Amino acid sequence: xxxxxxxxxxxxxxxxxxxxxxxxxxxxxxxxxxxxxxxxxxxxxxxxxxxxxxxxxxxxxxxxxxxxxxxxxxxxxxxxxxxxxxxxxxxxxxxxxxxxxxxxxxxxxxxxxxxxxxxxxxxxxxxxxxxxxxxxxxxxxxxxxxxxxxxxxxxxxxxxxxxxxxxxxxxxxxxxxxxxxxxxxxxxxxxxxxxxxxxxxxxxxxxxxxxxxxxxxxxxxxxxxxxxxxxxxxxxxxxxxxxxxxxxxxxxxxxxxxxxxxxxxxxxxxxxxxxxxxxxxxxxxxxxxxxxxx
Amino acid sequence: xxxxxxxxxxxxxxxxxxxxxxxxxxxxxxxxxxxxxxxxxxxxxxxxxxxxxxxxxxxxxxxxxxxxxxxxxxxxxxxxxxxxxxxxxxxxxxxxxxxxxxxxxxxxxxxxxxxxxxxxxxxxxxxxxxxxxxxxxxxxxxxxxxxxxxxxxxxxxxxxxxxxxxxxxxxxxxxxxxxxxxxxxxxxxxxxxxxxxxxxxxxxxxxxxxxxxxxxxxxxxxxxxxxxxxxxxxxxxxxxxxxxxxxxxxxxxxxxxxxxxxxxxxxxxxxxxxxxx
Numbered sequence: 001x002x003x004x005x006x007x008x009x010x011x012x013x014x015x016x017x018x019x020x021x022x023x024x025x026x027x028x029x030x031x032x033x034x035x036x037x038x039x040x041x042x043x044x045x046x047x048x049x050x051x052x053x054x055x056x057x058x059x060x061x062x063x064x065x066x067x068x069x070x071x072x073x074x075x076x077x078x079x080x081x082x083x084x085x086x087x088x089x090x091x092x093x094x095x096x097x098x099x100x101x102x103x104x105x106x107x108x109x110x111x112x113x114x115x116x117x118x119x120x121x122x123x124x125x126x127x128x129x130x131x132x133x134x135x136x137x138x139x140x141x142x143x144x145x146x147x148x149x150x151x152x153x154x155x156x157x158x159x160x161x162x163x164x165x166x167x168x169x170x171x172x173x174x175x176x177x178x179x180x181x182x183x184x185x186x187x188x189x190x191x192x193x194x195x196x197x198x199x200x201x202x203x204x205x206x207x208x209x210x211x212x213x214x215x216x217x218x219x220x221x222x223x224x225x226x227x228x229x230x231x232x233x234x235x236x237x238x239x240x241x242x243x244x245x246x247x248x249x250x251x252x253x254x255x256x257x258x259x260x261x262x263x264x265x266x267x268x269x270x271x272x273x274x275x276x277x278x279x280x281x282x283x284x285x286x287x288x289x290x291x292x293x294x
Numbered sequence: 295x296x297x298x299x300x301x302x303x304x305x306x307x308x309x310x311x312x313x314x315x316x317x318x319x320x321x322x323x324x325x326x327x328x329x330x331x332x333x334x335x336x337x338x339x340x341x342x343x344x345x346x347x348x349x350x351x352x353x354x355x356x357x358x359x360x361x362x363x364x365x366x367x368x369x370x371x372x373x374x375x376x377x378x379x380x381x382x383x384x385x386x387x388x389x390x391x392x393x394x395x396x397x398x399x400x401x402x403x404x405x406x407x408x409x410x411x412x413x414x415x416x417x418x419x420x421x422x423x424x425x426x427x428x429x430x431x432x433x434x435x436x437x438x439x440x441x442x443x444x445x446x447x448x449x450x451x452x453x454x455x456x457x458x459x460x461x462x463x464x465x466x467x468x469x470x471x472x473x474x475x476x477x478x479x480x481x482x483x484x485x486x487x488x489x490x491x492x493x494x495x496x497x498x499x500x501x502x503x504x505x506x507x508x509x510x511x512x513x514x515x516x517x518x519x520x521x522x523x524x525x526x527x528x529x530x531x532x533x534x535x536x537x538x539x540x541x542x543x544x545x546x547x548x549x550x551x552x553x554x555x556x557x558x559x560x561x562x563x564x565x566x567x568x569x570x571x
Contacts, residue, residue, distance in 0.1 A: 021378040026460060027470035032373035039366045040388050043438055047403035048391070054406045093312055100309040104297045108310065114553040115317045120492065121545035121552075122320075123499025125519040126538040129526055130320040133327065140319060165316060197301065226396030229501030229519065233526070246398040246502060253402070253506065262406060265399045276394040280387050 048269065055266055058259050066263035074240040075248040076267075082156070082231075082244065083224035086163030090224075091217045093164065094171025095209075101172070102179035116172045119165050128162055128233025135161065135234070154236030159244070162230040167220035174216035178209050218279050222272060321542060328539035331532045339536040347513045348521040348537065351429060355504075355517065356497040359436045363493050367444025368486070372478070375452040376460070386449065389442050397439055401506025404435050408507075427509035432517065435503040440496045444489035451485045452478075484559045488552060495548045499541060 017023065055063065066072070100106070101113050119127065135142040135153040142152055152158050182205070190200045228246040235242040243251075245268050252261035297303050328336055339345060370389060374382055392400065408415040408425035418425055425431045459481075463473045479486075501519040508515040510524060518537050525534035 019380045021380070024377045024379075026376045026457070026464065026473070028372065028474070029377050032369040033377070033379070036366065036370040036373050036385065039370075039441075040385065043434075043441055044388060044391050047400075047407045047438070048395075050407040050412075051399075051403045054412075093316075096305065096309050097313065100306050104295065104302060104306055106297060106306050110553075112310065112313055114549050115313060117549055117552055118317050118321070118545060121495045121499075121548040123501060123519045123522075123541045123545070125501040125522050126324065126499070126541045126545075127320065129522060129534065129538060130324050133531075134320055134323050140323060141315060161316075165320075168316070197299075222394050226394070226399070226502075228396060228398050228505075229523075233523065246396045249398050249402060250506070253405075258406075261402060265402045268396055269399050272394045272396065272399075273391065276390055277387065280383075280390070284383070 051262055051266060051269065055259070055262055058263065062259065063263050066260040067267050069260075071239050071243070072245075072248055072264055075243050075245045078156075078159075078242060079225055079244045079246075082159050082163055083221050086160050086167065086224045087217050087221040089160065089164045090167050090171050090220045091213060094168055094216060094220075095175060095213060097168075098172045098175040098179055102176050117169055119167070120169050124166055124227065124229030125233060127165055128230035131161055131165060131230070132158065132234040153234055154242075156235075156242055159231055159235040159242050162234045163224040163227055166227050166230050167223045170219040170223060171213070171216035174212045174219070175209055178212040179205075182208055215279070215283060218275070222275050222279070225272060225275075226268070321546075324535060324538050324542045327531070327535035330535075335532060336536055336539075339533045340540075342533070344513055344516065344521065345533075345537065348516050348518045349540070351432070351516065352498055352518045354429065355433050355436045356494060358433050359440055359497045360490060360493050362437055363441050364444055364486075364490060366441060367448060367489060367493075370445045371448035371452055372474075375449060376457055389445055391442075392438055392440075393442050393446075397435075397500065397502030398506055400438050401435050401503035404431060404438065404503075404507055408434070426507055427511065427515060429515065431507035432504050432515065435507050436497050436500050439500050439503050440493045443493040443496065444486070447485050447489035447492065448482060451482060455481055484555045484562065488555045488559070491548050491551045491555070495545065498544055 058066075097112070097116060101109060101116070132153045134140055135145075135158060137143070137146045137151070137153075139153070145152055150157070152161065186204050187200050190204045191197075195203070226246060228244070228250075231244055232247055232250075235244070237243050237247060245264060249261045249264050249268075252258075252264065297306060370385070374386055405426055406412060408418065408431060410416055410419050410424075410426070415425060423430065425434065459477050460473050463477050468476070499519055500517075501523070504517055505520060505523075508517070508520060510516060510520055512524070516524060518541055522534050522537045522541070525531075525537065
């Protein structure tokens with residue numbers, strides 16, 4: 001391998017190398033770095049930058065018109081509010097499931113632990129279709145809500161359920177290991193000092209899992225923003241009410257309005273890239289132990 | 295710990311109830327619907343030409359996607375955990391992009407690059423290769439969407455395991471390939487399989503990105519998830535749930551494999567300190 005000469009000791013180098021913070025000793029740098037960067041450039045960066053090149057053909061006025069169309073703006077609002085409430089719901093349900101799986105021994109625990117990953121394993125279109133049939137007015141679960149005049153499937157609550165379902169594992173799988181590894185000594189100390197169960201949870205346990213909970217919930221939020229398959233099967237897709245932005249792109253494509261579709265896509269793309277980078281920075285700066293904990 | 299107090303049982307009951315409605319009932323519903331017309335109808339639906347074609351296309355996309363992303367995931371994880379270089383964190387973040395981007399947006403990006411009007415797509419179509427509205431496009435977007443999975447499983451594991459054993463092998467005169475196959479691979483094999491299973495599940499089930507580039511042509515570019523939607527739109531609910539039940543079986547197998555592999559990984563962790571001591 002070509003990097004055999006890199007075995008020469010790097011100690012003599014007084015000046016810091018501009019590229020390597022630590023001189024590579026392990027063979028295989030050329031292969032792994034070369035292939036990874038080539039792959040990332042070709043598969044990920046090239047198509048995404050091509051979208052912006054394509055957009056440069058549009059005039060600013062056309063672009064602005066495409067992304068501020070009333071129906072499109074309504075779709076941003078639906079997506080954001082849907083993802084926001086769905087992440088809150090996911091945080092609560094996810095915390096509950098992570099808590100009982102990590103802390104208690106009860107019959108069915110291992111099964112529950114395995115089932116939590118179902119939303120990752122089940123194709124989203126199947127999830128959406130199934131939840132829609134389940135929650136439809138005559139469905140197994142939906143029938144109990146019909147007498148109260150509550151519509152779940154083919155309306156906004158259905159959209160929330162679909163987003164919650166698909167993003168549930170993010171919260172459980174980030175919070176659960178922290179709960180499992182955490183020392184219970186502090187909690188026991190708190191109880192012996194006379195704190196109630198709730199006080200112990202609120203003052204002792206919760207602060208320890210907040211970083212993981214925030215990480216998991218933000219991942220759930222990002223996922224919900226982009227969710228498509230599950231949402232379109234259950235939301236009913238009424239313009240201005242339950243039409244999400246991803247679907248808006250799809251609608252524009254079917255009208256053969258490729259520039260308008262690309263314009264909307266660029267807005268969503270920039271939003272999710274910003275969220276991704278913010279999340280990475282926050283994770284790295286505030287909770288450095290998170291990276292190793294998983 | 296064993297739950298002792300009433301409120302602990304209440305929490306467990308609540309959690310199980312939520313899980314039953316959100317996770318168990320949907321699974322049960324899929325199989326109940328698929329079998330609602332009886333076994334013969336299920337078999338007849340499975341034997342339809344469009345169903346067999348969709349199964350074949352989905353398998354093709356998965357078989358092409360998984361090995362490519364497996365190689366990429368291993369090389370990337372090796373690169374960012376064994377060397378410290380400028381832009382290392384950036385590389386890790388860039389790989390997360392497919393995770394954060396809406397699949398529809400991803401599909402659109404590929405549509406823009408490889409459509410016949412574009413430079414790349416035009417050149418390819420002159421040479422007789424159609425990417426968009428054909429199977430190569432489906433494979434490409436599937437590769438994009440599933441590219442982070444293996445790396446995401448491997449990077450944290452390789453970080454916690456450290457590189458001491460590998461350096462020891464290096465000083466003893468092992469070459470790169472020997473270090474990888476004799477030291478690294480045995481340490482990461484369960485996590486690696488886990489990554490493959492996750493990649494596989496997502497590759498089979500990808501909907502949004504594939505929907506954009508496939509053009510949904512019956513018997514040509516319909517993968518199983520697209521077929522589910524198509525049949526449902528045509529009010530062929532029984533057939534839609536037949537395709538859905540196939541995908542649900544895949545999901546169940548995924549869950550079983552994932553549980554087994556996580557259990558094996560835990561066993562390793564439990565054994566590892568004892569072996570060192």
